[in-house]
Amino acid sequence: MTRIFGRILAAIGALLGCVVLAAAVAVGPSTADTSSPPASDPASTSTAPASSTIEAPPAKTTTITSTESTSESPPLSTTGTIEVTTRLTGTTDEVPGAGVSVMDAKGGQHEFTTPLTTELPAGQVSVTAVAAPRGYHFVGHTYATGVVNAGSVTAFAFAVAKDLTPPAAQGAVKVVVRDRATGAPLPGTTVQIIRCDGRVPIEAQITGPDGSFTRLFDAPTTFCVMEVGPPAGYELTGTVYQVDLTPGDTVVVTIYNDPIHYTKHRDPQGRIPIRSIPTGRTA
Structure with missing residues (x-):
């Protein structure tokens, strides 16, 4: 009984398959839509307004001409002045005739007699009192150093005292x-x-x-x-x-x-x- 019922179901399934196949052949392929898109409405077409150009006026150019000074600056001084004196100790009285040795900033050696005023190259200078005036002797230091500044005066002074005995x-x-x-x-x-x-x-x-x-x-x-x-x-x-x-x-x-x-x-x-x-x- 069961075998007979199975055969009946198989026959029904085969019949349904044939029906579906026949229906597919009858319908055929679908037709594509080839219609053109609707034309646009001329009234609805908007045109962009033409752009207007505004020209800026030309910039004003200012020319500045430099004027060079025709006056020349005086050359810078490279020398200064030294003054060397010998004075009686405890006073401002000058005693001339002392021998001094001066070394300038460039190493030059110079021999002078006081009172002395002379120009030397700017820079370090040393002064040595080497010989007292006749009848006098030095009191205190006999060597001094200083800086000669360009265009200025540097002063040196040495003290002397009278000899108590003949020189x-x-x-x-x-x-x-x-x-x-x-x-x-x-x-x-x-x-x-x-x-x-x-x-x-x-x-x-x-x-x-x-x-x-x-x-x-x-x-x-x-x-x-x-x-x-x-x-x-x-x-x-x-x-x-x-x-x-x-x-x-x-x-x-x-x-x-x-x-x-x-x-x-x-x-x-x-x-x-x-x-x-x-x-x-x-x-």
Whole structure:
């Protein structure tokens, strides 16, 4: 019974499939819509208004012409003035005739007699009182430094007092520094005057443009001279020279400096050949 019922259901299903297939063939493919879109209404078409152009007026140009000054500024001064005086201690009375040594900012050495007014390059300057006026002696400092400002005056003053006893006779020492190879003078060399016992410094001097300086001392006296600062490009000698100074005398000390890397030339022809060597025997 069950088998018969299953066959009936299968037959009904096959019949329904045939009906559906037949219906699909009868309908056919669908037709696409080819209609054009509706034309637009001319009345509804709006036109954008034409744009109006507004031109700005041209900008006003202002021309500024610089006018150069035709007046020239005066050149800047590079020198100043120094004044050196010697005054009686405790007063404003000037005592002329003192010897002073001045070193300017460029290393130049100058010898003057007070009262002094002179122009020097702007910068550091040193003044040393080296010789008191006749019949006077210095009181207080005998060395001063200062700055010379361009276009201004720098003043130095040294105090002196009258000697209670007649001035002692004096002698002079002149120190000359030369190049050993050429004999040319060597300015800018620092030489120290010292006491021979213990080498206590008395003062220092620097050679001038001619490679020398001169210093007065009360005589008789004894002191030593030695170089402590050779000029650039030269070796320090290290030699100490003793000076025995008598009244009215001038002692000249000449120092020779060897240039750095200087080679001494020897003369073989001036040699004396050794023909025999002494043995020290007497028999």
